[in-house]
Amino acid sequence: MAAAALREQLNALLSSMYASGLVDDQFQQLQMLQDDGGTPGFVAEVVTLFCDDADRIISELAALLEQPVVDFDKVDAYVHQLKGSSASVGAQKVKFTCMQFRELCQHKNRDGCIMALTLVRNEFYDLRNKFQTMLQVVPYVLKGPFDFQVFTGIVKMEHMLLKLKRIACPCFLLKFV
């Protein structure tokens, strides 16, 4: 009973992450790279690496932007790095805010960069909280090996069906909603 409730919550969490654009198809690619044995080790490893790296980069950026004379080349290099790693894990919103941040770097707009850093930080913290919840809950949700790919496939299908229901699509799939 508790596992079913947890599963529902996890279901809703993953669904909202995709629906809100927090993660994109690249996150699903990571899940496809999971071991066939079903342990979430690979996704957890990558997500943890990303979060540690992003935390470090955001701290470095904050320090650079506090300098009396900002080294925009260094700022740009860090933002580029964060953009790359966020793209690799499917962290779509973080990636997009990094793209905007880079444009401001190129214009050497200090105030703009400070604002962009705040946006990047907020998006990252939001994502990190959801990743942490996901990784804590997953091992307790299902008995036996956990197939992440199947699970998120189910989540995406359910999300799609809900969308179809809202737009009253006369689709035979609606009977399953």
Next chain:
Amino acid sequence: MASKNQGPAAPRALVVEDIKVDLVVLLRMLRKLNCEATVAHNGKEAVDLFLEGKTFDIVFFDKDMPVMTGPEAVTKIRAMGASEVKMVGVSADFGGLDAFMQAGADVFVPKPMKLETLDAMLQEVIDKNMSG
């Protein structure tokens, strides 16, 4: 799919990447396709491997790395006479296309690379090795 390929036909890959997240993902993709890879953390380490006489069928270069960039490493390795090895430039920066192609890379792939794209490239290498 190259994923079921084993034994002597498995390509020898070199991954040149300084960002750990990107490295772990690409290595996992290669392992999924039954391709073990050597790692270099910047362009200079990659050049050093070739200077030591190491050979590879395919090399994946990130663009911006400390010590030596991907395009710089491609230029140096080609200048050493390594004309047969397939060199792939990989970057989240679309400006990387020109930089890599001018340096002598065979192909540029934007990050993040898709598994299907990687599989197709490895299959090309396998086919070339089998016909050669």
